[in-house]
Amino acid sequence: MLVATQTMLAMRCPECGMLEYHKLSRFDFVGGRTVQVRCSCGALKLGVAKKGKDCLLQVRCVVCEGMHMRSLKGRLLWTEEIVPLFCPDTGVELGYIGPLQKVKRLAQNKRDEMGILFNELTGEDYFHNSEVMSRVLTHILDLVENGLLSCQCGNYNIGVEIFPDRLELRCPKCGAVSVVYAETEEDIAIALQTKELELIQNGIMFLDERTFTNR
Numbered sequence: 001m002l003v004a005t006q007t008m009l010a011m012r013c014p015e016c017g018m019l020e021y022h023k024l025s026r027f028d029f030v031g032g033r034t035v036q037v038r039c040s041c042g043a044l045k046l047g048v049a050k051k052g053k054d055c056l057l058q059v060r061c062v063v064c065e066g067m068h069m070r071s072l073k074g075r076l077l078w079t080e081e082i083v084p085l086f087c088p089d090t091g092v093e094l095g096y097i098g099p100l101q102k103v104k105r106l107a108q109n110k111r112d113e114m115g116i117l118f119n120e121l122t123g124e125d126y127f128h129n130s131e132v133m134s135r136v137l138t139h140i141l142d143l144v145e146n147g148l149l150s151c152q153c154g155n156y157n158i159g160v161e162i163f164p165d166r167l168e169l170r171c172p173k174c175g176a177v178s179v180v181y182a183e184t185e186e187d188i189a190i191a192l193q194t195k196e197l198e199l200i201q202n203g204i205m206f207l208d209e210r211t212f213t214n215r
Helices: 027-033 074-078 100-122 128-146 185-193
Strands: 004-010 019-025 035-038 044-051 054-060 067-073 083-086 091-100 150-151 159-162 166-170 177-181 197-199 203-206
Touching: 004 044, 004 100, 019 035, 019 044, 019 166, 019 177, 027 044, 027 197, 044 166, 054 074, 054 091, 083 150, 091 100, 091 150, 128 150, 128 159, 128 166, 128 185
Parallel strands: 150 197, 177 203
Antiparallel strands: 004 019, 004 091, 035 044, 044 054, 054 067, 083 091, 159 166, 166 177
16 A cells, blocks of 8 residues: 655745745654745745644735634645645635645646636737737746746735736835836847846836846
């Protein structure tokens, strides 16, 4: 009989917004130890404590900025099933615990929700140039997924607003804005050259051929 000893947590940090994957092992809980999962920035994401055969989860919420408590059967952490973590007040999904490939697919699906919205809009001739917008948006989402889009104020949780001719990247903490144009082939070239993008704290910047900055 093969007994699973490891599982994976996929969860965004409530402080910096970074999506990271964390391995959890049965052996971490030997002796009744409480396990704390932290982001690479140092912020606490999740606490797990064994209570007999059950587990008590303390989940940091990116929505409420507080802690949510959840109790579940300990064996559920080591099955092939996904354990979703969510905010009980808003229903927003905060992360997943389960086999690596399954949690990666779910995390990817969350990102693809932006793509579904994009497809709905393109069906209505919303964009000035749908092909250009698709390529620019895909690249910006790649930066987000890899933690390469941030603000000088230290925030990584950057909002993306979609307009017919551009994207506007907004920092909810300090109000910084970066405008990324998406109408021409030149706009694609400029976006693809951007390997990392940092918004100017409390300011506005334009990503175009005149003000292009490649960090």
